[in-house]
Amino acid sequence: MQTDSRIYVAGHNGLVGSTICRRLSSEGYQNLIVRDHSQLDLCNEIAVNDFFAETKPEYVFLAAAVVGGIHANDTRPVEFLRDNLLIQTNIIEAAYQTGVKKLAFLGSTCIYPRDCPQPIKEEYLLTGPLEETNQWYAIAKIAGIKLCQAYRKQHGFNAISMMPTNLYGPGDNFDLQSSHVLPALIRKFHEGKVNHSKQVEVWGSGKPFREFLYVEDMAEACCYLMENYNDESIINIGTGQDVSIKALAELIKDIIGYEGNIVFDSSKPDGTPKKVTDVTKIKASGWQSTTSLQAGLEKTYAWYLKNAPKALA
Numbered sequence: 001m002q003t004d005s006r007i008y009v010a011g012h013n014g015l016v017g018s019t020i021c022r023r024l025s026s027e028g029y030q031n032l033i034v035r036d037h038s039q040l041d042l043c044n045e046i047a048v049n050d051f052f053a054e055t056k057p058e059y060v061f062l063a064a065a066v067v068g069g070i071h072a073n074d075t076r077p078v079e080f081l082r083d084n085l086l087i088q089t090n091i092i093e094a095a096y097q098t099g100v101k102k103l104a105f106l107g108s109t110c111i112y113p114r115d116c117p118q119p120i121k122e123e124y125l126l127t128g129p130l131e132e133t134n135q136w137y138a139i140a141k142i143a144g145i146k147l148c149q150a151y152r153k154q155h156g157f158n159a160i161s162m163m164p165t166n167l168y169g170p171g172d173n174f175d176l177q178s179s180h181v182l183p184a185l186i187r188k189f190h191e192g193k194v195n196h197s198k199q200v201e202v203w204g205s206g207k208p209f210r211e212f213l214y215v216e217d218m219a220e221a222c223c224y225l226m227e228n229y230n231d232e233s234i235i236n237i238g239t240g241q242d243v244s245i246k247a248l249a250e251l252i253k254d255i256i257g258y259e260g261n262i263v264f265d266s267s268k269p270d271g272t273p274k275k276v277t278d279v280t281k282i283k284a285s286g287w288q289s290t291t292s293l294q295a296g297l298e299k300t301y302a303w304y305l306k307n308a309p310k311a312l313a
């Protein structure tokens with residue numbers, strides 16, 4: 001990419017897309033193309049084709065998707081499957097048709113089999129059954145990976161697929177019904193502290209393990225891979241380290257300074273028991289994460305305090 005290349009970031013209002021935009025700007029890229037949902041409906045094939053014909057991007061980061069935590073995935077299967085299939089299919093086809101030089105597709109580690117060996121190597125894709133709570137999202141993302149590989153095989157289109165692990169950071173979704181665990185716990189412990197609540201509820205048993213990557217590290221990796229990775233096979237983006245939900249809750253509780261008790265609500269699903277990526281491949285390609293969970297949590301909580309004043313009431 002040149003600093004004046006036309007770069008389209010699909011999903012620029014989301015956690016991933018907004019952080020990629022900030023990263024690109026900080027690296028000197030001046031010609032970013034973005035569209036709000038009100039300006040461009042990515043599920044509409046004709047609108048997407050017209051947009052690409054008009055703006056002629058040279059590089060595309062495909063970070064637009066319907067996303068959410070375990071509850072959102074489990075209760076809105078149509079959006080997670082249908083909308084994601086449409087969004088990625090429309091963008092990949094239009095990018096190919098209008099001569100985009102390279103497209104980077106963002107997937108998720110929930111594409112891997114629920115009970116696959118840990119840490120998860122890229123080659124474990126499609127070797128076993130998926131986790132039920134997020135199978136809709138996983139199937140859409142697997143289709144996106146295959147679509148990238150198909151366009152490469154049939155048309156020589158340079159489309160790569162990157163699989164970030166669970167992400168968090170400034171700009172995250174803190175809505176308790178649709179968010180992921182980490183922003184949900186920041187909000188719950190913060191509100192518990194402000195309201196002097198005796199207890200804070202954590203979903204599930206607290207026993208599952210998750211790997212968390214600070215979103216600014218992810219954006220750095222995405223830009224690095226756009227410049228340096230040109231293979232058809234998928235590549236994990238993670239830290240290679242995981243933590244139990246119970247330990248995560250205790251860490252967030254300490255950072256926020258909440259003094260009450262943690263209670264586990266076993267009526268809520270646990271989801272995948274363990275999910276940690278093998279990061280050998282991305283390390284060998286020259287990138288590794290640098291932000292510790294503690295440091296990333298502190299930065300995210302600081303952002304939350306500044307940007308969610310309503311929650312302080």
Ligand code: GFB
Binds near residue numbers: 165166204245
């Ligand atoms: O982050 P999360 O919603 O999604 O939940 P997944 C991770 C774990 O944290 C689960 C527990 O065991 C939850 O039960 N948890 C505890 C909570 N308290 C809470 C809470 O207050 N809110 C939430 N949301 N969880 C998602 C997939 O799976 O991960 C997506 O559904 C995507 O498709 C994403 O792949 C990265 O890690 O289980």
